[in-house]
Amino acid sequence: MTPRTPTTTAGASCPVPCAGTQLPPLTVPVTRTLIVAGALASRDYQDVHHDAERAKEKGSPDIFMNILTTNGLVGRYVTDYFGDGAVLRKVAIRLGAPNHPGDTMVLSGTIGAFDGTTAEVRVVGANSLGNHVTGTVTVALPPLPEAGT
Secondary structure, eight states: OOOOOOBBTTSOBOSSOOTTBEEEEEEEEEOHHHHHHHHHHTTOOOGGGTOHHHHHHTTOSSOOOOHHHHHHHHHHHHHHHHOTTOEEEEEEEEEOSOOOTTEEEEEEEEEEEEOSSEEEEEEEEEETTEEEEEEEEEEEOOOOOOTTO
């Protein structure tokens, strides 16, 4: 669990997550195993997610990650930052450049709003081809402890 010690985009610190707080980046190696396992775990049996030859026949240079795996990685990124008790309320993402084996995706995020119990985080996942995923995650948080407790 990562403790909440936020820094805003301007470099200033704030006592709780606040608008402008940047989440630390998360680097995800995009392996063939991750792509295939994610597709199988989400019951996505489309051949472009596990069969390189079929993916090439359909115009892709190799297999590529499915949206459900990406969605899970985005959710993990946000909940790992906010820690135990964080609950995903909404994940709204859009895919862009595909994640192929051998590449690396770096997730980054910025808190756009925080009302004390709910945070809205803008997330971007980029690889060597560009932005693989962009979106917004809404997460409910347990109350922060009272000062001095």
